[in-house]
Amino acid sequence: MATNTKEVSDLLLLIPFIAGHPGVTVGEVARHLGCTRARVEGHLNRILMCGVPPYLPDNYIGYAREGDRIFLTLASHMSHPVRLTLEEALGLRLLLQALPPAGKGRSPAATLLKKIESALAAGAGGEFHKMSRAIALAEPKRFFAEKFDSLREAVREHREITVEYYSPSSERLGTHTVRPLGLLDHEGDWYLVAEGKRGDRLILRVDRIKSVGRTGRDFEPPGDFDIADYRVREVYFPGKDAVSCRVRFSPELAPWVEERFDRRRLRRRRDGSVVLSLKASSPQWLFRFLLKFGGDARLLSPKDFVRDFRKTLRRLLEIYSAPQAKIR
Amino acid sequence: MLPIFCLRLGEAAIESEAATFRIRKMEKIPKxxxxxxxxxxxxKSRVPVAWSRIRGTVVGYDDDAAPGTIRRRFERDKDELRAMGVPVRFLPPTETQDEGYTIERxxxxxxxxxxxxxxxxxxxxxxxxxxxxxxxxxxxxxALMKLRASEPAAFGKGEESLLLDTGLAAPGRAEQNLNELRRAVLERKTVQFRYRSLQDSRPRMRTVDPYGMALFEGRWYLVGRSHRRDALRVWNIERxxxxxxxxNGRSPRADFEPPEDFRVEDYVGLPGWLLYRGRKRVSVRIWFHPDVAWMIAESAAASGDxxxxxxxxxxDGSGVLEVKMADPRTLVTWALKFKEKAEILSPPELREVAARVLTEMLEAT
Structure with a gap:
């Protein structure tokens, strides 16, 4: 959309939004619109220019300010939002796809999708269906709707819970008592941010939680907790006792590694291979990481990890040396 | 020309009312x-508004330009408004009503x-x-603001401690191209770009009919027909x-029409072992320990189709996964990640591949 056309659609959006929320602040409007306060102020000045013939003072939309709060006057003819354009409907559909699954047969994402279709601008329906198949989120779908519902409820009601969790560091299923603080989606995976028994912060991947139970106790969440603090590029936080490791990748894999990892952690060698320095909280995590790459990755240090990794490889090789699997 | 120039700048001290009026007329009304x-x-009007009234009284259509120019301006504006979801319609005269333009609520x-x-x-x-x-x-x-504006009472103050971070907008480098490509998909326009594949040391020019795009693991991928290969390919937008x-960005016509049955999910987000098109897919059975079997079961139930x-x-809580596989190595390394908690049962050739990968790793370490 051209810039001045965008201005018009913004105005047609702002007038009903402010009319529907009398006393909304400039800051709130800017947050919803995803723009600066200055841009909102500019739009407000433009709203004042909208009038109808014969352009007498009360033929113009006006607004009153109370500090940061805005009130519109004489806007009743324009106080209803316009139907959704194709871009708006597609954008909203993408966001709905990212919503967590819901159990018990009620999925707001599904019912909202139906409503979006009825709210489309005239003639946009056909394109919306076609483009819904062309532009999409391809994150793997998760099947933990009911479990997710219990977690969500526990977060909302501040209920202490027990979770049966497959720990990636011990590689065992165990039961833990936690106080759930928030849920976070990162690149298609959901995480539970919780407080452990000793007041430590835990980040548990929801698909590794096998079951959720209640302890019957409620808790007071820490006042300074804000889930937004967990919006990061990587969810992996190495602990204090994490060990520095070095892994060499073959020249074939080097371009891929250079694309994925922070360049400050990489060193290119003359033979075209690349060495990655990283921190590992547990050798188990590191070994799983290495196994993904087969012979293209080689653990250089620390020495005791190298020794343990060789042991793991030998154990696995023993399993696969038999031509047939044990009958399972 | 000089007096007009002065008037435009507003520098001339003109006091007569007629002159002030002329300034208003000549001042460019923003679009x-x-x-x-x-x-x-x-x-605002309850009845259709005649063109003669729009032309004479609505600010922006009331200047001294030639009637044809103003009419064309109006037609262009109608097109733009329609694109925003505001269709301006012409209603022919009826027995009770004069002809004119209207917006049907x-x-x-x-x-x-x-x-x-x-x-x-x-x-x-x-x-x-x-x-x-x-x-x-x-x-x-x-869209979210429109829904809020439409039914403000439905939205309570309650907010959940739930954070979505989908990476919907590509970070950094890819951002500048994301919009161009989105537009190309929506308008069905052929695009050209230089692409740095992992095998090529230097970027090479690609001409593509973009059929769709999808977000996977925080990255946007473009799917379309490569002109050079005349086949469907997937490109990582960050590359x-x-x-x-x-x-042909300026032409309003579409350059191509994607196949009727195209679905972007068929190309992006699939596990690596399914991806090699053209290779025969083999059935594989993998056993999982009770500690992890339930996880595999959940994922198979969600997207097994x-x-x-x-x-x-x-x-006993253990279980067996059956998958189709085109690329042995990707599947083997995935299964090995579970260490002793998974074992490839069949075919025997895949067990051999696993043994070979492990031997390679032992030699490398």
Whole structure:
């Protein structure tokens, strides 16, 4: 959309939004619109220019300010939002796809999708269906709707819970008592941010939680907790006792590694291979990481990890040396 | 020419009323103001508004330009308004009403959607998603505002401690191309870009009919027909060097039509072992320990149809996954990640591949 056309659609959006929320602040409007306060102020000045013939003072939309709060006057003819354009409907559909699954047969994402279709601008329906198949989120779908519902409820009601969790560091299923603080989606995976028994912060991947139970106790969440603090590029936080490791990748894999990892952690060698320095909280995590790459990755240090990794490889090789699997 | 020039700058001290009037007439009315005036006039009026009235009184159509020019301006404005979801219609005369232009409220305005508290809560989680500027993210934001504006009472104060961080707008380098490519997909325009594949040391020019795009693990991928290969290919948008551009961006016509049955999910987000097109897919059975079997079962239940998987759970909590596989190495390394908690049962050749990969790793370490 051209810039001045965008201005018009913004105005047609702002007038009903402010009319529907009398006393909304400039800051709130800017947050919803995803723009600066200055841009909102500019739009407000433009709203004042909208009038109808014969352009007498009360033929113009006006607004009153109370500090940061805005009130519109004489806007009743324009106080209803316009139907959704194709871009708006597609954008909203993408966001709905990212919503967590819901159990018990009620999925707001599904019912909202139906409503979006009825709210489309005239003639946009056909394109919306076609483009819904062309532009999409391809994150793997998760099947933990009911479990997710219990977690969500526990977060909302501040209920202490027990979770049966497959720990990636011990590689065992165990039961833990936690106080759930928030849920976070990162690149298609959901995480539970919780407080452990000793007041430590835990980040548990929801698909590794096998079951959720209640302890019957409620808790007071820490006042300074804000889930937004967990919006990061990587969810992996190495602990204090994490060990520095070095892994060499073959020249074939080097371009891929250079694309994925922070360049400050990489060193290119003359033979075209690349060495990655990283921190590992547990050798188990590191070994799983290495196994993904087969012979293209080689653990250089620390020495005791190298020794343990060789042991793991030998154990696995023993399993696969038999031509047939044990009958399972 | 000189007096007009002076008037435009507003430098000449003109005191007569007639001259002031002329300034108002010649002052350029910004386009947004003209369009908003037109919309306001048509919405405020209960009857269709005759062209003669628009032309004479609505600010922005009331200047001294030639009648044909003003008419063309009006036609262009109507097109732009339609693209925003505000159709301006001409109604022919009837027995009770004169001819004129109108905006039908039902056609233009959002109908009542009766948003439930659950839906409102879900929508509240979505506001504030993503920081970037992007055609669809901007679209989503204004859609959310429209729903709020339409039914403000449905949205309570309640917000959940739920954070979505979908990476909907591509971070950094890819951002500049995301909008261009989105537009190309929506308008069905052939695009050209230089692409740095992992095998090539230097970026090479690609000409592509973009059929669709999908987000997977925080990255956007473009799917389309490569002109050079005349086949469907997938491109990682972050690997585009420099700017992507539509070849015939100005023409309103579509350059191509994607196949009727095209679905972007069939190309992006599949596990690596399914990806090698043209190779024969082999059936594989993998056993899982009770500690992890339930996880595999959940994922197979959620997307087994797309991923061509089936899981059978045993009484002791262990289970067997059946998958189709085109690339042995990717599947083997995936299974090895579970260490002793998974074992490839069949075919025997795949067990041999596993043994070979492990031997290689032992030699390398």
């Amino acid at each position: 947004y103001e003209r369009l908003m005036n037109l919309v306001a006039c048509l919405l 039902d056609e233009c305005f959002l109908p009542p959607l009766d948003i439930t508290p659950e839906e409102a809560l879900a929508l509240s989680c979505l506001s504030g998603v993503g920081k970037g500027r992007d055609l669809l993210l901007d679209g989503a934001r204004s 585009i060097a420099g700017k992507a551009r539509r070849l 797309v991923r061509r998987e089936k899981f059978t759970m045993h009484k």
